[in-house]
Amino acid sequence: MKFIKYLFFGCILSIYGICNADLLEDRSNVLRVGTTGDYAPISFFDEQGKLQGFAIDMAKALGKHLNKDIKFVRTSWPTLSQDLKANKFDIAMGGITYTPARAKDFLLTSKVIDNGKVALVRCEYVENYLSEESINQASVRVVVNPGGTNEKFVKSRLLQSQVITASDNYVPFSMLLSNKADVMVTDLIEARYQSRLHMGKLCVANSTPFAGTSSYKVYMTPKTNHNLLNNVNEWLNETDIESIAKKWKIDP
Known part of the structure; x- marks a missing residue:
């Protein structure tokens, strides 16, 4: 037993x-x-x-x-x-x-x-993209990396922009530098890092995150x-x- x-x-x-x-x-x-x-x-x-x-x-x-x-x-x-x-x-x-x-x-x-979402752009055009409204235009090419919150933001809020989906998270920066895209919406952390990496070429357009994106x-x-x-x-x-x-x- x-x-x-x-x-x-x-x-x-x-x-x-x-x-x-x-x-x-x-x-x-x-x-x-x-x-x-x-x-x-x-x-x-x-x-x-x-x-x-x-x-x-x-x-x-x-x-x-x-x-x-x-x-x-x-x-x-x-x-x-x-x-x-x-x-x-x-x-x-x-x-x-x-x-x-x-x-x-x-x-x-x-x-x-x-963190929060901001716009990364070529420095010479930073004055053109100081607000979400100025980016959400049919003439603006917005490149986005797939699968994360960047993509969700772009596809839910930038409905008028020309959205280009990149193959991975590295492509958007080269597209900005080569003038194949105008804006990348990304995290403030990443945007500031890339602006330092490409000093004088890539700049953060908005000093504070887009409304509702503080995270x-x-x-x-x-x-x-x-x-x-x-x-x-x-x-x-x-x-x-x-x-x-x-x-x-x-x-x-």
Whole structure:
């Protein structure tokens, strides 16, 4: 009878262990971090092909806090949510903006850094694009990277503009520089970085984000992993985010 009793409770514990993703995650000494690698200065590859940026440093710091090794997994903006749901990684870290849709499907951390949408343009024409109204014109060519909040903004608000969908997140900047597009609407963080990278060629047109676009960046975990979420939020509350942001000249 005792054997049957222990066997019964053993089965219950086994089923509970399979169902409880938090316990399964805690047994691993590796934290898989999904990132796009195309969003400087948050997550990008340098000229030598090394993955770096604000989110990469943050992930490494998180790994030390959790006493886990970090394994970076490449994803993309169009497939980010699908890849996380498919368990290709444990947490998504990068230029991820808080949205109600993401909050519905995933667990989102507390705020990492503030942000908002602005227009990036060629410097000589910056006076032409100081407002959303001046951009939302049939003569204005707006290039957008696919799969994220930039695309949602452009396709929901710039209904009069000529919208050009780029193949990836690198193309819009070269299109602006080569006069194949007039405006890119993107995050203030990325726009300021690109304006410094292309000093005197690319400029941020609006000094404050477009109305209704003030937002903040978060990290994203599956709905099942409350334990990881709590640990990340605890770490965010303790870590010196500002110093890492300053290293990458993030000043939103």
